[in-house]
Amino acid sequence: MSQSLQLYINNQTPNVFFKGEGKKHGRSNQMKLLVKEKPKATMMSQHAAVPTEIPPHWYNIIADLPIKPPPPLHPKTFQPLHPQDLSHLFPDELIKQETTNERFILIPDEVVDIYRLWRPTPLLRAKRLEKLLDTPARIYYKYEGVSPAGSHKPNTAVPQVWYNAQQGVKNIVTETGAGQWGSSLAFATSLFGLNCEVWQVRASYDQKPYRKLMMQTWGATVHPSPSDITESGRRILEMDPSSPGSLGIAISEAVEVAANNEDTKYCLGSVLNHVLLHQTVIGEECIQQMEALGETPDVIIGCTGGGSNFAGLCFPFIREKLKGKINPVIRAVEPTACPSLTRGVYAYDYGDTAQLTPLMKMHTLGHDFIPDPIHSGGLRYHGMAPLISHIYELGFMEAIAIPQIECFQGAIQFARSEGLIPAPEPTHAIAAAIREALHCKESGESKVILMAMCGHGHFDLPAYEKYLQGAMVDLSFSEDKIQASLANVPHMS
Numbered sequence: 001m002s003q004s005l006q007l008y009i010n011n012q013t014p015n016v017f018f019k020g021e022g023k024k025h026g027r028s029n030q031m032k033l034l035v036k037e038k039p040k041a042t043m044m045s046q047h048a049a050v051p052t053e054i055p056p057h058w059y060n061i062i063a064d065l066p067i068k069p070p071p072p073l074h075p076k077t078f079q080p081l082h083p084q085d086l087s088h089l090f091p092d093e094l095i096k097q098e099t100t101n102e103r104f105i106l107i108p109d110e111v112v113d114i115y116r117l118w119r120p121t122p123l124l125r126a127k128r129l130e131k132l133l134d135t136p137a138r139i140y141y142k143y144e145g146v147s148p149a150g151s152h153k154p155n156t157a158v159p160q161v162w163y164n165a166q167q168g169v170k171n172i173v174t175e176t177g178a179g180q181w182g183s184s185l186a187f188a189t190s191l192f193g194l195n196c197e198v199w200q201v202r203a204s205y206d207q208k209p210y211r212k213l214m215m216q217t218w219g220a221t222v223h224p225s226p227s228d229i230t231e232s233g234r235r236i237l238e239m240d241p242s243s244p245g246s247l248g249i250a251i252s253e254a255v256e257v258a259a260n261n262e263d264t265k266y267c268l269g270s271v272l273n274h275v276l277l278h279q280t281v282i283g284e285e286c287i288q289q290m291e292a293l294g295e296t297p298d299v300i301i302g303c304t305g306g307g308s309n310f311a312g313l314c315f316p317f318i319r320e321k322l323k324g325k326i327n328p329v330i331r332a333v334e335p336t337a338c339p340s341l342t343r344g345v346y347a348y349d350y351g352d353t354a355q356l357t358p359l360m361k362m363h364t365l366g367h368d369f370i371p372d373p374i375h376s377g378g379l380r381y382h383g384m385a386p387l388i389s390h391i392y393e394l395g396f397m398e399a400i401a402i403p404q405i406e407c408f409q410g411a412i413q414f415a416r417s418e419g420l421i422p423a424p425e426p427t428h429a430i431a432a433a434i435r436e437a438l439h440c441k442e443s444g445e446s447k448v449i450l451m452a453m454c455g456h457g458h459f460d461l462p463a464y465e466k467y468l469q470g471a472m473v474d475l476s477f478s479e480d481k482i483q484a485s486l487a488n489v490p491h492m493s
């Protein structure tokens, strides 16, 4: 057994011992027990670090921004949204989290208790990849694929469902692209005994039977989107009966059902402030782990679809950067087929195709942009999280776009050196980290590169099959297509 694997197992064991203690004794007793039994004994080696504690809070970056982000607008009146405008979709506590200026939000004990199933997640050093690339850089990755659903998405699915359950909600609806979010929500609803209905983008519903089966195993009902169940879906099917669907269309369907049913609320897997907030548990843990290893990142890299895994890892580090403690380059990586940050406009736009959601100021390719069917289904979203868009505009981060063949080349190198088979989405972060490591080889710099490895690709093997057969293509970027959809972005005076 490798040294890093041993450390990982050794350090997880005490957490299993304390599972369930939180409810009996309350948070403070539980933390005391942890401290007594294992006094900050973060175990580490050159290869890996796993902290013994899950952070007590999520981090809200809005509290530390020098300029606050622009407010969302009502989709009909174009006036700033009131919290009650969201109450047909979300429970009160999540609406509060969406708009709060508080810096830290305490993670409820019940949520921490479930997080213990897979948190803290490992931070690993990719020593064998470094050797393969012959680079002086040190590459670290924070691995979220150890969750029951196989990605970072349960970090927010669990609290979202918990807050809904607290308010007595019985039915949850959502959309899913690649199936990662839908399966995470199905997992969370099964734990709290809520019903879950998922609209899965048609292309992935057909291509990814195993994700659908995971959702069904956890008790969810899954519809292909566009469907004939909703007005939004029927409208799309009338125009194109064989529409492959898009996240924008699937969101419209789920939001429509929540808006029309008193007993039903909607959950979103990315983009919104409260979703990004919940994901910061990743970065808070990682700061502890990097400190324990005595390392400071020079470059932090994550893939961006709606932006939640990237924000989750990076926002706590941006806090430290704003304090002047560290100065890493923060780099988002998106697919060239759906480049909202690098090729979109920064404007108010709808979050969905049918224009049912509030208008959000974000980098967007236009709400009716339907990206080409790249294998990273989770990165096929027309917009970017408003908070990330705002931080990008403030100049605290940068963004690049990478085509999918280069991403899968990197994924194969990663799998053959580190062993993990990444989901198609984080292959973008891997490809960018490899670019950076090869620059270091040329310059002789021994930078510390930290990347977000947000999920495994065990259900995405058809994408690997395409690549290995030499059948994968880089879908060409169509300027005309983007210009056509940008023309439909609402014009604000």
Ligand SMILES: Cc1ncc(COP(=O)(O)O)c(C=O)c1O
Pocket: 151, 152, 177, 178, 179, 180, 181, 269, 270, 271, 303, 304, 305, 306, 307, 308, 309, 310, 377, 378, 379, 423, 425, 426, 454, 455, 456
């Ligand atoms: C594994 C994985 N990574 C990344 C993403 C992109 O979402 P986000 O940018 O919100 O992290 C998804 C979305 O489904 C995903 O499943």
